Amino acid sequence: MSLDLHAATSRQRADMVDRLKADGILTDPLLRDALLRVPREALLPHAYVRVSGPGADLIDCRLLDGSHPEDQEAWLELIHSDESILLQPDGDPLDALPRGPVTGGHMTSMSTYTPATIEVLQALGLAQGHRYLELGPGPGVSLALAAAVTGPGRAIGVERDRHMAAFAQRNLDRLGLGAAVVEDDALQGHQVGSFRPSEDGGRCFFFTSRCGSRPARRQEKEGFWSASACWTSSATWSWLKSRCGGRSMRIS
Ligand SMILES: C[S@@+](CC[C@H](N)C(=O)[O-])C[C@H]1O[C@@H](n2cnc3c(N)ncnc32)[C@H](O)[C@@H]1O
Numbered sequence: 001m002s003l004d005l006h007a008a009t010s011r012q013r014a015d016m017v018d019r020l021k022a023d024g025i026l027t028d029p030l031l032r033d034a035l036l037r038v039p040r041e042a043l044l045p046h047a048y049v050r051v052s053g054p055g056a057d058l059i060d061c062r063l064l065d066g067s068h069p070e071d072q073e074a075w076l077e078l079i080h081s082d083e084s085i086l087l088q089p090d091g092d093p094l095d096a097l098p099r100g101p102v103t104g105g106h107m108t109s110m111s112t113y114t115p116a117t118i119e120v121l122q123a124l125g126l127a128q129g130h131r132y133l134e135l136g137p138g139p140g141v142s143l144a145l146a147a148a149v150t151g152p153g154r155a156i157g158v159e160r161d162r163h164m165a166a167f168a169q170r171n172l173d174r175l176g177l178g179a180a181v182v183e184d185d186a187l188q189g190h191q192v193g194s195f196r197p198s199e200d201g202g203r204c205f206f207f208t209s210r211c212g213s214r215p216a217r218r219q220e221k222e223g224f225w226s227a228s229a230c231w232t233s234s235a236t237w238s239w240l241k242s243r244c245g246g247r248s249m250r251i252s
Pocket residue numbers: 108109110111112117134135136137138139140141142158159160161164184185186187207208210211231
């Protein structure tokens with residue numbers, strides 16, 4: 001059965017937003033508009049479905065290719081679900097990943113599950129004109145959402161993996177949101193250049209547990225607000241919320 005991709009993605013986006021609102025997660029109207037505007041299928045053109053359990057170290061997965069008619073329905077449903085989206089095994093190049101089963105190895109990049117992304121972006125209080133810095137943006141979904149709120153040329157991501165940095169930048173360019181990805185190691189601290197965070201309403205989204213909190217603290221010294229998180233689904237949201245009015249917060 002062939003799928004009308006445009007109609008299907010618009011419907012999936014609208015359903016996702018309705019669900020997040022009904023669950024009380026999505027409250028910010030700017031972010032709601034961003035979620036409706038950003039076609040996540042352009043940033044997540046493939047996704048791995050996990051076959052092994054969540055605790056397993058070695059993974060058993062199946063790659064869904066969004067351009068393959070047999071995968072499209074499952075792929076679209078997955079990328080609009082509340083699951084984390086697994087994108088890259090073992091730092092592999094992202095352009096020629098084989099469709100079908102994959103066994104072994106480790107996922108080195110993913111897109112965080114949407115409810116967590118929403119909570120963090122809302123806690124940062126993003127608004128038009130703010131500067132937004134994301135350390136470890138992966139495929140760039142949260143970066144794109146932030147750019148849709150802040151406006152062109154205001155959102156930047158620092159991504160260590162060269163394949164992922166190029167993949168994210170190419171996909172983001174197609175969306176025309178004016179978001180940039182720099183290939184660099186956030187542990188070394190990224191030169192924010194012409195950013196004047198304290199004057200420009202700097203917001204920093206630090207979303208990778210591997211980095212620890214060192215780079216986030218460095219960015220805070222530059223005047224950014226920062227949010228740090230690990231990608232567990234057992235995050236203690238009440239603690240996050242109690243801290244999010246301050247300059248810095250951490251989900252653990
Ligand atoms: C779990 S993904 C998160 C992607 C995105 N922030 C999100 O929340 O959807 C973490 C990303 O951080 C990147 N990363 C890990 N350590 C890094 C470092 N030291 N500097 C820059 N990027 C890093 C990984 O390559 C990966 O793409």
